[in-house]
Amino acid sequence: QSALTQPRSVSGSPGQSVTISCIGTSSDVGGYNYVSWYQQHPGKAPKLMIYDVTKRPSGVPDRFSGSKSGNTASLTISGLQAEDEADYYCCSYAGRYTHFVFGTGTKVTVL
Amino acid sequence: EVQLVESGGGLVQTGGSQRLSCVASGFTFSNYWMSWVRQAPGKGLEWVANIKQDGSEKYYVDSVKGRFTISRDNAKNSLYLQMNSLRAEDTAVYYCVTNGDYNFAYWGQGTLVTVSS
16 A cells, blocks of 8 residues: 655745645545544654645644545645644545555645 | 553564564554554664554554564554564664544654564
């Protein structure tokens, strides 16, 4: 099972919006509405930011939103803030035997 | 407060074995699937294995099948990963993670396993 494809890096100025894509296949992203997104600051454990494509856990700012079209999922961060600078990973359920596949990761830089 | 505390990491020789443990608190451990997720130094996340609430189903990523065994003890609120025939490419931080409803909501701080000859 290959990793989902994400851009290596994206950047934006404070207050701007950035979107991270996550490209999979019909066996993972396109086949299930179980895409999740994780934020990871250096030296820290990942944190769940979005689950089931569009849902936000309690405590996650509504600046973070998720979507999906076909085999591509996306995470949008609106009103970019300095503390949003981190690595972001998508993840998709991929069926009973493969179970889960993560994306390659994207570094978000706040200019 | 949910807490997941891993232990058992360290330096191990190529071909050797290591057993990781994770103690859970702050939630009903026996109600959750649990997973191990790893991250090689400077690399991305990789799901390694998961186990059903009662231990009756276990699944692994292809690269560890036949070498790693996931298990749990609900009476001790504990999750384990027995790793045998370790390779250099198994070097990573291993995270214990709750695996409910197709996502990973809670993560431990991780334990580093270094495989070296």
